[in-house]
Amino acid sequence: MQIIYHLIVIYLTLHFIWYLFRDKKFWSQVSTAILLVVFLLRVLLIK
Amino acid sequence: MGKIKNNHLSATALLFFAFILSLFSGASFLEMHKKESIYPSKGLSERRMLSFYFPELKGTPGDTDVFLFQGQEKGGNLLILGGTHPNEPAGFLTAVVLAENIIVSCGKVVIVPRANNSGFTHNDPQEGNPQKFFLETMGSRRVFRYGSRLTNPIHQWPDPAIYVNPAGQKLSGTEIRNLNRCYPGKRKGYLTEKIAYGIMELIRREKIDLGLDLHEAAPEYPVINAIVFHPNSAELAAFAQMELQLYGFDLRLEASPANLRGLSHREWGDQAEIKAILLETANASQGRLKGKPSSSLIVDGKDKNYAKASRLGRLFVHYPDEGIPLKRRVAQHLAAVMALIGSLEELDPEKTIDIQNMPPYSEILNKGIGPFLHHPKGS
Numbered sequence: 096m097q098i099i100y101h102l103i104v105i106y107l108t109l110h111f112i113w114y115l116f117r118d119k120k121f122w123s124q125v126s127t128a129i130l131l132v133v134f135l136l137r138v139l140l141i142k
Numbered sequence: 143m144g145k146i147k148n149n150h151l152s153a154t155a156l157l158f159f160a161f162i163l164s165l166f167s168g169a170s171f172l173e174m175h176k177k178e179s180i181y182p183s184k185g186l187s188e189r190r191m192l193s194f195y196f197p198e199l200k201g202t203p204g205d206t207d208v209f210l211f212q213g214q215e216k217g218g219n220l221l222i223l224g225g226t227h228p229n230e231p232a233g234f235l236t237a238v239v240l241a242e243n244i245i246v247s248c249g250k251v252v253i254v255p256r257a258n259n260s261g262f263t264h265n266d267p268q269e270g271n272p273q274k275f276f277l278e279t280m281g282s283r284r285v286f287r288y289g290s291r292l293t294n295p296i297h298q299w300p301d302p303a304i305y306v307n308p309a310g311q312k313l314s315g316t317e318i319r320n321l322n323r324c325y326p327g328k329r330k331g332y333l334t335e336k337i338a339y340g341i342m343e344l345i346r347r348e349k350i351d352l353g354l355d356l357h358e359a360a361p362e363y364p365v366i367n368a369i370v371f372h373p374n375s376a377e378l379a380a381f382a383q384m385e386l387q388l389y390g391f392d393l394r395l396e397a398s399p400a401n402l403r404g405l406s407h408r409e410w411g412d413q414a415e416i417k418a419i420l421l422e423t424a425n426a427s428q429g430r431l432k433g434k435p436s437s438s439l440i441v442d443g444k445d446k447n448y449a450k451a452s453r454l455g456r457l458f459v460h461y462p463d464e465g466i467p468l469k470r471r472v473a474q475h476l477a478a479v480m481a482l483i484g485s486l487e488e489l490d491p492e493k494t495i496d497i498q499n500m501p502p503y504s505e506i507l508n509k510g511i512g513p514f515l516h517h518p519k520g521s
Contacts, residue, residue, distance in 0.1 A: 096299060096300075096486050097264075097299075100299050100300075115153045115156060115157060116149070116150055116153040116183075117368065118149065118153070121149075121152055124149065124152055124153055124156050125156060127156075127278070128156035128159055128160040129160070131157070131160040131162045132160050132164050132167065134239065135160065135164040135168075136162065136164055136167065136168055136171065137296075138166060139164075139166045140296045141171050141172055142168075142171045142264065142296070
């Protein structure tokens with residue numbers, strides 16, 4: 096089950112990074128980056 | 143060579159910023175995974191892990207310390223469980239105070255201070271609760287974690303929409319991570335169910351006669367300042383209640399409902415056939431009406447919202463302006479433990495449990511918890 100969890104979280108994290116680079120509006124990028132923090136913590140199984 | 147777009151530059155900078163922020167917040171969250179030390183008294187006979195009773199827990203975040211205090215003489219066997227819900231600190235601290243002080247001369251006392259060890263490794267999201275609280279001992283300071291009611295989702299995932307617990311009760315999905323809904327546990331279940339199974343194995347193998355599960359509740363919750371008892375323990379609970387009234391603690395009696403399954407006070411009695419009691423005190427820090435969550439709210443229990451709600455008659459417990467401090471809640475639990483041990487002896491003299499060096503509840507009320515906790519090693 097942990098592998099499935101990891102795959103879902105990594106998939107979403109990569110999507111956030113992809114959109115971070117695609118987005119043209121600065122404040123949209125900031126909100127994506129903040130959300131990314133939570134997902135990075137999840138990838139590392141910290142929180 | 144193509145020109146680097148502005149949004150790519152800002153994205154790179156923000157990605158770096160996100161990594162740095164995760165580094166700092168990650169270090170803070172990881173602190174919660176470090177167990178605080180418990181310094182058992184010289185009366186300790188053996189320190190084990192719960193995996194001793196159920197090896198499948200070995201190496202998992204559900205494995206937890208078990209302290210055994212065996213007396214010279216044969217008598218009754220008592221289990222004291224703290225930390226079933228790590229956001230109810232009086233239960234956990236009462237177990238710690240007992241483990242750090244008692245010497246058993248007759249019978250056996252088994253203490254599990256962090257019943258749900260995984261619940262101590264995180265906080266409830268969106269509650270703004272502190273990760274730790276502090277208690278002054280004689281000349282030093284001890285730090286204790288303030289955890290969550292539920293197992294950490296990084297240790298057990300996903301939650302189902304509806305949880306049918308091992309006793310067959312239908313509950314909301316998140317309750318699959320609530321240790322006190324998972325009894326009697328499952329050998330091949332989720333982590334929380336395995337912890338419950340491990341505790342049931344401990345009860346069976348240590349031949350426990352009386353099991354006490356120490357809890358707290360929000361002041362607006364109806365089951366508060368209460369002794370919740372399995373039907374087989376009604377007389378025991380009634381005797382203890384009378385004795386507690388003599389000590390100045392007014393606890394109500396609540397019978398464990400027959401159709402509310404999966405809880406310690408029901409399944410320990412039904413499945414392991416021991417006397418089962420759950421104790422509740424009033425804890426503002428886990429309530430919905432509280433003001434700013436903080437370490438001092440946990441320790442001092444002062445909250446003007448609860449005092450006002452109490453004046454308006456909206457609570458199930460009197461909540462004074464000076465609050466209900468942690469020392470009073472721990473003293474109440476200790477008094478209840480003493481009263482229940484005394485009542486057990488009265489009802490069945492063969493089940494006598496004689497404890498020396500038991501911290502007196504009156505001294506905890508006067509001096510606080512600190513003098514009954516050991517100094518952190520190296521301080």
